[in-house]
Amino acid sequence: DGGITQSPKYLFRKEGQNVTLSCEQNLNHDAMYWYRQDPGQGLRLIYYSQIVNDFQKGDIAEGYSVSREKKESFPLTVTSAQKNPTAFYLCASTHLGVSNSPLHFGNGTRLTVT
Amino acid sequence: AQSVSQHNHHVILSEAASLELGCNYSYGGTVNLFWYVQYPGQHLQLLLKYFSGDPLVKGIKGFEAEFIKSKFSFNLRKPSVQWSDTAEYFCALNLGKLIFGQGTELSVKP
Helix, strand or coil: CCEEEEEEEEEEECCCCCCEEEEEECCCCCEEEEEEEEEECCEEEEEEEECCEEEEEEECCCCCEEEEEEEEEECCCCCCCCCCCEEEEEEEEECCCCCCCCCCCCCCCEECCC | EEEECCCCCCCECCCCCCCCEECCEEECCCCCCEEEECCCCCCCCEEEECCCCCCCCCCCCCEEEEEHHHHHHEEEEECCCCCHHHHEEEEEEEEEEEECCCCEEEEEEC
16 A cells, blocks of 8 residues: 555654654655644644755754655654754655645654653 | 634534634635644544635535635534544645644534
8 A cells, every 4th residue: 555654653762862753655756744743833844855855944944854865765853953852743745746736644753852 | 924824723512513613824826725634643634625616625524615715714614523523623725835724623522
């Protein structure tokens, strides 16, 4: 079955450590996105990529980094510079060139930093 | 800046009550609008979308939404809610990247 896989589901890290969240899709989608979901704030866009080896900052990119070396993969690194990293992280993908194409979401990774 | 606002943060209804969740956006051009739902413990799913044409859009599970351009609104409606509709609902605007509202948590009492 086609879909988006995020791993792990739960992740625990100590403050000051970088951590990388995985996102893989086998939908042959061009565009991939990382969102952060916090209670009462909806989903806020961290980074997105519309093509391999290219990506753009979203609304809250500070303290995060990404790479897009392969079409199917878009890992997110939460660096020690992110001041409030504990959150639920969602990866999504969609076709480009079809403006009403919906986003497909992964099941998310809940990151806890102590 | 472009934005999406959902004014109802938490709505509590009894089964069979009618539902309307508000969504307003700020963007002057052509819009593509979506409603997503997140059931407890599940990933976000598409409820419905508006691209063009008929401003009244029907989605899954009996939901519908009406695009009113003059009011910059895309409110979600359902005539009679069920306990299984308990979830968080997100309105979103597609501008090449999807901009989400803050979400509305719906609790339906059996």
